[in-house]
Structure formats: structure tokens, C-alpha cells
Amino acid sequence: DADVTQTPRNRITKTGKRIMLECSQTKGHDRMYWYRQDPGLGLRLIYYSFDVKDINKGEISDGYSVSRQAQAKFSLSLESAIPNQTALYFCATSGTDGGDHNEQFFGPGTRLTVL
Amino acid sequence: AQRVTQPEKLLSVFKGAPVELKCNYSYSGSPELFWYVQYSRQRLQLLLRHISRESIKGFTADLNKGETSFHLKKPFAQEEDSAMYYCALMGRRALTFGSGTRLQVQP
Numbered sequence: 001d002a003d004v005t006q007t008p009r010n011r012i013t014k015t016g017k018r019i020m021l022e023c024s025q026t027k028g029h030d031r032m033y034w035y036r037q038d039p040g041l042g043l044r045l046i047y048y049s050f051d052v053k054d055i056n057k058g059e060i061s062d063g064y065s066v067s068r069q070a071q072a073k074f075s076l077s078l079e080s081a082i083p084n085q086t087a088l089y090f091c092a093t094s095g096t097d098g099g100d101h102n103e104q105f106f107g108p109g110t111r112l113t114v115l
Numbered sequence: 116a117q118r119v120t121q122p123e124k125l126l127s128v129f130k131g132a133p134v135e136l137k138c139n140y141s142y143s144g145s146p147e148l149f150w151y152v153q154y155s156r157q158r159l160q161l162l163l164r165h166i167s168r169e170s171i172k173g174f175t176a177d178l179n180k181g182e183t184s185f186h187l188k189k190p191f192a193q194e195e196d197s198a199m200y201y202c203a204l205m206g207r208r209a210l211t212f213g214s215g216t217r218l219q220v221q222p
Contacts, residue, residue: 033209040124042201042214043159050208058209090159102147102205106159 003027006091006107014115019078021110023091031094032074033104034058034066036087043090049074081114088112117142117206121213128192129221136187136216138176138202147205148185150176151212154198162187162200172196192220 004025013019023032030051035043035058045058047066055066063085067075078085091107118141128134140146150162163171165178165185176187185202197220202213 035212040214042121043212045209045211048209056208059211092159102210103149103161103164104151104210108158 004091004093004105004107006089006110008110009108010111012113012115013081015082017081017114019081019112021076021089021091021112023074023076023107025072025091025093025105027093027095027105028071029093029095029105030071031096032068033092033094034064034074034076035090035092036060036085037090037109038087046076046089078112078114081112083114086112086114117204117211119202119204119211119213121200121202121216123216124214125217125219127219127221130194131191134187134189134192134196134218134220136200136202136218138185138187138213140183140185140202140204142183142204142206144207146178146180146185148176148178149203149205149210150174150185150187151201151203152198153201159201192218194220194222196220 007022033048034046037043044060049055049068052068065077089110092104094104120139148165152162153159174189199215201215203210
């Protein structure tokens with residue numbers, strides 16, 4: 001589903017570097033989310049945004065920040081990357097109308113490795 | 116606090132056998148539950164939601180509020196069902212996912 005895209009798809013970086021992961025969507029959804037996926041832990045919510053002026057911390061927000069530049073764009077930043085932030089990162093969107101209510105649509109993921 | 120528990124990390128069955136993927140939840144309000152699936156090299160996608168009471172790809176799931184469960188079932192597994200399955204609970208503002216169960220359907 002090309003409606004939710006993430007860049008980059010893969011990134012290798014070093015400890016202490018600042019990294020930005022970007023998410024764009026063409027679904028016209030107001031709500032956007034960032035998750036990380038780790039083996040055995042499933043998906044854990046990092047941050048979410050219900051509109052451009054609404055940003056909320058999720059379960060594991062420490063070490064991360066976000067920016068909602070527009071309805072269609074939601075970026076995740078690691079201010080100073082550390083090795084235990086090595087994970088697969090997913091962006092998701094959801095709408096509030098009709099049958100899509102609460103269904104989340106996921107991007108393809110970004111595999112981040114911090115050395 | 117809301118929580119979703121999937122007790123099995125891996126479930127391996129033979130083709131044609133019945134499948135049940137377990138999901139238990141903890142939530143103080145009225146729950147809205149989902150099953151998401153992730154096939155190899157594909158993105159996570161919605162399989163079904165309890166409010167629709169639908170059957171998708173032969174899978175069904177019934178919400179049991181007494182047992183706080185939302186188990187996913189299929190009477191006859193197919194090899195193409197092999198994937199990672201996540202149960203998710205919609206709380207006040209966001210989804211909480213379980214840790215996932217990998218289903219392996221052997222020929």
C-alpha cells in the first residue's frame with residue numbers, strides 16, 4: 001500500500017549521531033503514529049499525533065522526539081542514537097470517519113542499526 | 116492500564132489442521148479489538164476487528180468479555196497462512212499490541 005511511505009528504508013549509523021526518520025501519507029488521515037518493533041516484544045508505541053497541533057508521548061518516548069510538519073508528514077528523530085535503539089520502525093495512520101475508524105494503515109518500515 | 120497478552124511466540128501446525136491463536140486483554144472500559152497480520156516481506160495489515168464480526172480468509176475471532184479473550188481461529192490451516200499475527204486493543208487514544216505469535220503451517 002503506497003499510501004504510507006517511509007524514508008529511509010534502511011539506515012546504519014553510529015552511537016551519538018542524530019537520525020531522522022520520515023513518514024508521508026496520501027490517505028488524508030489526521031492521525032499518525034510511530035512504533036518500534038523488536039523480536040519478542042511486538043510493536044510498542046513511541047509517539048502519536050491526532051492532528052498538526054496535537055503530539056502525544058507513547059509507551060516508550062524517551063530518547064525520541066517527533067515533528068508533525070503537515071497533516072501528511074510525521075517525522076521521528078533520535079537526538080543521540082544508542083545501540084538499544086536498533087529496531088524496525090513503523091509509521092501508521094488512521095482516520096476517524098466511516099468504516100476505517102480506528103483501523104491503522106502501516107508503512108513498510110525502516111530498519112535502523114546503531115553501532 | 117491496558118494490556119494485551121499473546122502467550123505463544125510460535126505455533127506450528129500441519130496444513131489442514133485447526134488453528135487457534137490466543138489473545139487475552141486487560142482493559143477497564145469497553146474494548147475494541149483487532150487482529151493484524153504481517154506476511155513475510157510485507158507490511159502489517161488489518162486482518163479483522165471484533166465489531167465487524169466478519170470472517171476474513173477463513174479466520175474468525177469472538178470477543179469473550181467474561182474471559183477477556185479474543186482468540187483467532189481457523190478450522191483448516193493453509194500454508195499461505197504462515198505469518199506473524201498481532202492482537203491489538205484500542206484504548207482511549209491509541210492501539211496497544213501484543214507481542215505477536217508466529218504461525219508456521221507445514222505442508
